[in-house]
Amino acid sequence: MRLFVIGADPRRERAFSTWLRAGLSVTLADGVTAGCFEHAVDRFHPVEVRDERADVESLVRMAAGHDGVIALAEGSLVTAATVARELGLPGPGVGAARIARSKIRQREAGERHGLTGPRHAAVTGPDDLVRFFAAGVQAAVLKPADASASASVFAVQGVEEALDRWPQVRAISPSRTGIVEEYLPGAEASVEAVVRDGETVFSSVTRKQTGGPTGFLELAHTTDRADRPDTAVNALVRDLIAAWRVESAILHVEAKLDGDRPVLLEATVRPGGDYITELVSVVHGRDLYLDQAHLALGQPLAPDGPARAQRAEVRFLLASGTVRRNVAPVEVLDGLTDVKIVRQLVPAGSRIPPLTANWARAGYAIGWSADDGESLTGQLRAAVSDLGKLMGTPELT
Structure with missing residues (x-):
């Protein structure tokens, strides 16, 4: 094939x-x-x-x-x-792909089908920001309408800060368009869903930690076998599939799941990045890349493979400055039994880019464990911290 x-x-x-x-x-x-x-x-x-x-x-x-x-x-x-x-x-459908490529279209499709989302407005110039904040909103999120990798996504407090950030947001958008949304408190998560002919055949939840200078760089993702989509989350995915008319695809859905009702933030019709597919494979035995190929080829989906861990996690290094040396994984991994992978993303002699997108992160560590999630997180934190120190660019806190 x-x-x-x-x-x-x-x-x-x-x-x-x-x-x-x-x-x-x-x-x-x-x-x-x-x-x-x-x-x-x-x-x-x-x-x-x-x-x-x-x-x-x-x-x-x-x-x-x-x-x-x-x-x-x-x-x-x-x-x-x-x-x-x-x-x-087979494919996701051209209409679904077009909606996925525009956060404004996502909000419009959601509103037409009753999907809960934050108050928002499209932004093509400063006047749009002035009008949005004039209604009394203070804490908000300003981001490009059609970019990915958390690029130029900023937490803003009030119209002055939003106006100051707007040139950076506009510059990275292919359509020179942004979207501003009321900030919703609570932790973010992603739902990975395998959709065939408009029906969900598998789904999982991965918890997310964000922060950094912009407030929205992705710092860590955690998948736990016990943390599966509940009835409300499954309903959100089902409603999104209907609103977008998704045909066959791997859905990556980002949402706030901690309230009484999950709130859709954004979604796309391809496997999630940041090694989320690797976490899902380790914890659930489900290979989303293989599913993606089988959907596209019109083949039956493979059965779940063996799960290797109860919990899996990836953590990223945020740092600044010029990298002094290349670090061998063995220098970090010794003694960290649950950490399986450590990788430096910026080579020696290079200056780490400004921390305004996920691609500016300097390294990462991936691990998994059979039970003790707290120990796993501690080991990953130690791995990322040690990696930054050895690179000569200590982790930003």
């Missing part, structure tokens, strides 16, 4: 190794290749695939003869869904 991948964001290595082990022939089309995945595929086409600039007709010709089409990049969701439709292959 031949799989045509249109765009792949960084840190998707496991997707390609999963498909290789499954015996698939994979073609990648990507003009950015930030993840350097061209060595991991059978065929590679260095072409522009982002939604705003892609030559869809050329991509349809390239994909002809393949059995499935998918995207691993937020910026190419509509392109991939369109190519799949033109070839008569």
Whole structure:
């Protein structure tokens, strides 16, 4: 079976190794290749695939003869869904992909179908911010309407701070559009859902910790086998599928789950990033990348594999300055029995980028345990702290 991948964001290595082990022939089309995945595929086409600039007709010709089409990049969701439709292959649906690419469209679709969400407004200029805060809102979130990776997502207190942040938000949006929303307190979580023909066949919950200079950089994700979607969360996912008319896709849904009723923040029609798929695989034995391929190929989904842990977690290093040296994982892992992976993301001699997006994080550690989640978190915190010190860029607190 031949799989045509249109765009792949960084840190998707496991997707390609999963498909290789499954015996698939994979073609990648990507003009950015930030993840350097061209060595991991059978065929590679260095072409522009982002939604705003892609030559869809050329991509349809390239994909002809393949059995499935998918995207691993937020910026190419509509392109991939369109190519799949033109070839008569399964996909999330072009309409669902278009909604996923715009937080404004997400809010509009949610309102039409009664999905609970924060008060919000589209922003194309300063006047929109003035009008939004004039209604009495103080704590708010200002972000691009069509960017990912928590890029230029800012917590703002009042209109003056929002106006000050607006140029940064506008600059990173392909459409030069933002959205401002009333801030909702409480912890965030993500729901990963496997959707086939509009029906959910698997779902899981991953808890999220955010912070950093913007307030919304993703610091940690935790998946626990005991923390499964309840009736209200399943209803939220079902309502979202109906509102967006999702056909077949892996849904990544971000929400506030701690109140009486879950509140949708945003969602997309591709597997979650930040190694969430790895956490789900370890805890639930469910390989979302394999599910994504099987959905696109129209094949039966594989049964769950063995669960390796009760709890799995990834933690990220936030730091600043110039990295002094490259750190070998063995320098960090000694004695941390539950920590399995440690990786530096910024090489020696490089200055860590401004901390306004997830891509500016300097490293990470992943681990899992059979029972003691508190011990696991402590070990991961120690690993990330030690990594920062050894790099010469101590962890920001």
